[in-house]
Amino acid sequence: MPTLDQTLRKLIAEAQVLSLKSLKRQQLLQKIYRLVMKSGKLWREYVPYYGDAVQQMWEYCCQHLDEYDPEVGAVISWFNFRLKKELRRLRDQHNRRRDRTASTQTTSHGDVLDPVDRLPSRPNIDPVLDILEKTVAWVNADPEGELRATRFRKRSDINAQVLFLKRFPSETPWNEIAADLGLNAAESKDLPKFYNRRCLPLLRKFGVSQGYIEESGTDRPREGKGKLS
Numbered sequence: 001m002p003t004l005d006q007t008l009r010k011l012i013a014e015a016q017v018l019s020l021k022s023l024k025r026q027q028l029l030q031k032i033y034r035l036v037m038k039s040g041k042l043w044r045e046y047v048p049y050y051g052d053a054v055q056q057m058w059e060y061c062c063q064h065l066d067e068y069d070p071e072v073g074a075v076i077s078w079f080n081f082r083l084k085k086e087l088r089r090l091r092d093q094h095n096r097r098r099d100r101t102a103s104t105q106t107t108s109h110g111d112v113l114d115p116v117d118r119l120p121s122r123p124n125i126d127p128v129l130d131i132l133e134k135t136v137a138w139v140n141a142d143p144e145g146e147l148r149a150t151r152f153r154k155r156s157d158i159n160a161q162v163l164f165l166k167r168f169p170s171e172t173p174w175n176e177i178a179a180d181l182g183l184n185a186a187e188s189k190d191l192p193k194f195y196n197r198r199c200l201p202l203l204r205k206f207g208v209s210q211g212y213i214e215e216s217g218t219d220r221p222r223e224g225k226g227k228l229s
Contacts, residue, residue, distance in 0.1 A: 016065055
């Protein structure tokens with residue numbers, strides 16, 4: 001009996017060759033939707049805008065189905081990556097809206113005080129997000145093929161590219177990754193060692209080439225930069 005991932009891969013492959021408005025494609029997308037939602041493997045966060053994030057994730061993925069690459073990772077991982085991106089975007093919107101609607105106070109002189117104006121300045125996370133987006137783009141592109149070539153126990157489906165996409169930005173626990181990849185107990189134990197020994201040096205090399213971290217080997221981020229690890 002085929003696994004959930006095998007079934008989803010087959011459905012996506014069939015849908016990718018059909019026109020966006022074809023009835024058959026819509027039927028396949030409905031099957032994919034039902035299987036994913038029923039599986040319980042979709043990333044879950046208990047926030048008021050979670051439903052909006054899920055809806056926007058589905059809208060994007062259904063319209064950009066060709067972006068799914070079976071060599072990169074499992075179908076659920078692709079959906080979850082997009083869902084987490086939508087959640088981050090909605091979280092930022094929610095925080096900005098909350099700040100704007102914070103209750104105001106009036107002084108004895110009738111002056112209106114906006115609590116937002118009196119809050120300590122928040123750290124600028126834009127550079128960190130920029131680093132993350134550029135790093136994810138590099139992982140997806142793998143311009144030199146080095147990430148795909150760095151394989152775990154000669155398994156082409158488990159390589160540095162796949163593990164990077166699973167590990168950041170949310171740092172998915174290793175036991176979940178091992179279960180998703182169908183590893184046995186011994187393989188599950190060795191996977192983090194492989195990641196630290198073979199994969200992280202590639203990530204650090206990229207970080208150095210982009211100026212995100214120092215070349216000295218201390219991995220100390222430069223001022224205003226984020227840390228890759």
